[in-house]
Amino acid sequence: MDGFYLISKSESPKKNTVLAGFAILGLAALVGLFMIVNTPNHESTILSQYKTEEQEFTDYMIKFNKNYNTDEEYLKRFKIFRENSAFIRVHNSLDKDWTLGINQFVDMTLDEFREIYLSNEITVPEEEETEDFHREHYENVEAPTSIDWRSKGAVQGVKYQGQCGGCWSFSTVSAVESSWFIAGHGLPDLSEQQLLDCGGPFGNYGCAGGNIVYGFSYVQKYGLTSESIYPYQAATKTCNTSKQSQKIASIKYVVKVTANDPNALMAAVAVAPVSIGAQADQAAWMYYKGGIVTGSCGIVLNHAVNIVGYNNGNNPPYWIVRNSWGSWWGENGYIRIAISGGNGICGVNMMPMYPVS
Numbered sequence: 001m002d003g004f005y006l007i008s009k010s011e012s013p014k015k016n017t018v019l020a021g022f023a024i025l026g027l028a029a030l031v032g033l034f035m036i037v038n039t040p041n042h043e044s045t046i047l048s049q050y051k052t053e054e055q056e057f058t059d060y061m062i063k064f065n066k067n068y069n070t071d072e073e074y075l076k077r078f079k080i081f082r083e084n085s086a087f088i089r090v091h092n093s094l095d096k097d098w099t100l101g102i103n104q105f106v107d108m109t110l111d112e113f114r115e116i117y118l119s120n121e122i123t124v125p126e127e128e129e130t131e132d133f134h135r136e137h138y139e140n141v142e143a144p145t146s147i148d149w150r151s152k153g154a155v156q157g158v159k160y161q162g163q164c165g166g167c168w169s170f171s172t173v174s175a176v177e178s179s180w181f182i183a184g185h186g187l188p189d190l191s192e193q194q195l196l197d198c199g200g201p202f203g204n205y206g207c208a209g210g211n212i213v214y215g216f217s218y219v220q221k222y223g224l225t226s227e228s229i230y231p232y233q234a235a236t237k238t239c240n241t242s243k244q245s246q247k248i249a250s251i252k253y254v255v256k257v258t259a260n261d262p263n264a265l266m267a268a269v270a271v272a273p274v275s276i277g278a279q280a281d282q283a284a285w286m287y288y289k290g291g292i293v294t295g296s297c298g299i300v301l302n303h304a305v306n307i308v309g310y311n312n313g314n315n316p317p318y319w320i321v322r323n324s325w326g327s328w329w330g331e332n333g334y335i336r337i338a339i340s341g342g343n344g345i346c347g348v349n350m351m352p353m354y355p356v357s
Contacts, residue, residue: 101289158333162234172215206236223247
């Protein structure tokens with residue numbers, strides 16, 4: 001015991017010096033932290049940032065008519081809004097070919113967005129499912145450098161599918177509208193609700209999802225009535241056979257375009273707007289504001305849209321894609337996606353087809 005005491009005594013000046021040094025440093029750190037946290041500038045910066053974000057959220061709620069029933073729901077949406085807004089700011093600082101922006105989906109998680117607005121996985125049809133479709137061999141056809149069917153009056157204004165996974169019906173209807181116009185008729189405004197309600201026997205599930213293949217199969221048999229006769233309700237209802245029978249547009253057949261071949265797809269789009277599938281459960285779609293999407297966004301198809309034009313002379317070349325999330329989304333309801341080989345960016349090359357009236 002005495003030996004231990006003697007060793008401890010001989011080292012105590014050094015130990016005491018070290019301990020005193022740590023104590024001084026710790027005290028200084030605490031004092032510094034206290035001063036930083038309690039300085040008016042620090043407090044005002046944090047408070048100012050919070051107030052700015054809260055005002056942005058208030059403006060967002062007004063612009064997109066958002067209402068939250070409880071304080072808990074408000075705080076939850078505010079937190080998601082702040083996180084997604086931060087993600088958007090970071091993306092836009094990276095100097096990519098496309099930008100993201102604040103839109104109606106920014107207070108939602110990706111899982112919520114996927115469940116409400118997208119379809120279940122849209123499978124590329126088996127050969128026997130499209131055996132009645134025509135095959136056009138566009139591989140050796142030289143397509144024009146660019147085309148935009150909107151400028152020819154062949155595309156209806158962008159519509160809004162609402163909280164319904166009925167994108168497949170919007171893609172089907174848009175293609176039929178354009179086909180009817182190209183055949184020499186006027187441009188009709190056709191009913192998506194008819195497809196949602198009446199397309200079930202062909203393999204579709206209304207707002208729970210569907211496939212453009214089955215949508216076109218339905219139209220081949222029944223045709224489509226107008227939006228005014230069978231208006232959209234963003235919900236699956238019982239088929240109104242009386243309204244269904246008031247056909248104002250029809251198709252003769254459907255052309256299945258060679259998959260995973262951008263040259264064939266360009267040649268097809270030069271003939272008519274084309275229905276396609278895409279993977280859209282990505283930030284590039286959810287928050288898209290403008291520019292040309294050049295990054296990978298998957299090939300698990302869960303959304304149906306329409307290519308209504310392209311520009312192969314641009315750098316990078318791009319598809320003009322009509323969506324069904326309202327004209328406030330993206331570039332007035334459209335998204336531009338870079339033309340590429342294989343499956344294509346977001347899988348846009350995988351299952352192209354269009355109807356002929």
